[in-house]
Amino acid sequence: MSAVADRYPELQKLGVEVLSMSVDSVFVHKMWNDHELSKMVEGGIPYPMLSDGGGNVGKIYGIYDEEGGVETRGRFIIDPDGVVQGFEVLTPPVGRNVNETLRQVQAFQLVRESKGGKATPSGWKPGKTVLEPGPDLVGKVWEVWKTDMARD
Amino acid sequence: MPEEFDAGCARPTGGPVGEDDAPAEKETEEVFKASAREGTMIKVGQKAPDFTAPAYYKGKFAKVKLSEYLGKWVLLCFYPGDFTFV
Structure with missing residues (x-):
């Protein structure tokens, strides 16, 4: 504590x-x-x-x-x-x-x-990429987010 | 917010808020509901159960009620015991 x-x-x-x-x-x-x-x-x-x-x-x-x-x-x-x-x-x-x-x-x-308009991917920290879920993002997360972004 | 109280010799306690307010005839049902909840994990996205508890706060003894913190973010940390090692 x-x-x-x-x-x-x-x-x-x-x-x-x-x-x-x-x-x-x-x-x-x-x-x-x-x-x-x-x-x-x-x-x-x-x-x-x-x-x-x-x-x-x-x-x-x-x-x-x-x-x-x-x-x-x-x-x-x-x-x-x-x-x-x-x-x-x-x-x-x-x-x-x-x-x-x-x-x-x-x-x-x-x-x-963001009233639910934004979502933070794995390993997110302030300053890192934030996702905006919606029809345009379906199937395209790979374009804006990479797994190495989850690392420190 | 924390409200100071005078400590007597009895060990002060608190507890869940709600069940005690129920009318007497409803007691059995309420107790059943409470015991059904015990031991099962609460769920994210649901209301945190309200409670009151005595506290030590900045040199004084105070009564704390969770619902008085509505409007603020709260970090509630349980731990095994005072003077334990971690």
Whole structure:
């Protein structure tokens, strides 16, 4: 969660609010922030650290692990209408990549601003080719988009 | 947006919003619906289930409700636990 805090200014610039959530109590959140995370990120965690004791919220989001009694690494991107645009769920030992989260947010924002008129192909990043789906593009994606554009 | 609350000795909790508002006679049906949803993944393109939860935020304890963030992009990150390693 410190990795997300580290990129918080960039997320804020994109108009993204961050909420973190685990089954730990708010008292433990305070201790973790004050005694460890604040040593990794200056000023500590800048967003609300939510407590979901019992995993009631995690259960409806489908990411609660009944056996372990914890929440798995579920990350949800929710748009201004409250609609889930994307999610990624990992088992506990592997951390997420905040770069990918930022990339996806930028892609979803571009699509939203175009009112669905634009689509971002695989590996899209700001500055790369955007597709405008329509009758004229059918069968002609190969002319405007190459697989090497999906690479970094 | 986060609203400060006074923490007592009880561990504060939150939960899904909606089910509790249902009339009593509807309770069984609502509980059934809720349990049917549990453990199944939600879908992209659908509304994120609303919830309230207590939070630690900038040195204070606050109550957070997801639906109060309508109009903004939200990144909701679950993780296994405080003081874990990743």
